[in-house]
């Protein structure tokens with residue numbers, strides 16, 4: 001008896017997920033492997049990937065273009081939550097996993113499979129995101145993770161694959177581990193494992209080195225409707241287009257590089273490099289528009305919610321009940337977050353230089369130091385007295 005009869009495998013076309021196909025069948029007695037490659041805007045040609053799965057022994061090879069859903073339902077939600085893990089990482093990889101899990105489960109249900117599989121190892125966050133998301137969406141499906149158990153080195157994995165006709169990678173495979181999609185690139189391993197070592201310029205693809213960026217600043221305007229970015233320089237953009245263009249425009253000015261030591265859920269600290277121009281610019285702009293349109297208390301309270309939200313997403317709990325509850329809170333805050341933010345892109349910085357909204361709470365008559373001032377200065381006196389009363393009493397007591 002094998003571990004499962006029919007399996008839907010998350011497939012990338014790389015060595016590990018290709019080797020998973022014969023491995024599941026030979027070692028774990030799986031009868032049929034259906035592969036599913038998600039198009040998340042990683043820029044790979046997916047037709048060769050589709051064919052490679054069949055050559056590697058898949059009974060069926062599927063490709064799903066989920067770019068639009070990815071941006072609309074995952075990236076935009078994260079922007080509304082101003083989600084930056086450990087204050088820096090805009091979750092490009094973490095956001096893709098629950099969507100891949102969702103289509104894996106849908107496919108398993110459609111094809112009557114009894115398990116889903118993925119090629120994650122036991123050291124990363126992605127295994128958690130896949131396993132927990134799949135369990136949340138269909139707790140009856142088994143989850144198989146061959147690479148978590150097979151204990152083969154890179155060389156052994158390639159040799160195992162070759163014995164089943166899976167060609168070794170043609171170009172000398174990259175010394176880095178790279179995950180890429182519309183939201184950016186995540187780069188780790190190789191020389192980057194030394195946290196004192198400056199990342200070599202060759203690892204970057206979406207962002208220019210500052211020395212090569214334009215010597216003139218570029219101004220852009222991003223329009224939001226209820227916390228969702230909808231226009232670039234007054235032109236309406238569909239979600240995917242907006243992200244692609246912003247990656248290009250901001251990356252051209254060297255914006256979007258992150259070099260950090262990150263705390264993984266599995267307890268390991270890792271050195272991660274990210275390029276995520278569009279997401280960083282959008283989160284900054286969105287946060288700024290909130291500062292104009294939300295009341296102080298909602299804005300301050302939301303920061304705590306954002307922190308929890310970000311950790312849930314990073315830690316694989318996208319489909320958890322707490323996440324759903326936080327979503328409801330965040331949605332209710334976004335009702336008036338509409339308007340435009342103007343930014344200046346120059347030499348690695350996206351500086352916010354202006355913002356406006358029909359729902360602005362900024363009140364010139366109250367804010368001004370000029371003659372038009374409408375603020376009741378007299379009223380401040382009593383307010384300050386009452387506000388400071390507990391502290392005054394505390395101080396008096398301390399002097400006794």
Ligand code: ARG
Nearest residue numbers: 093094125177178179186188
């Ligand atoms: N550390 C990031 C995360 O957990 C990115 C991992 C990306 N994977 C990779 N092979 N580089 O979301």
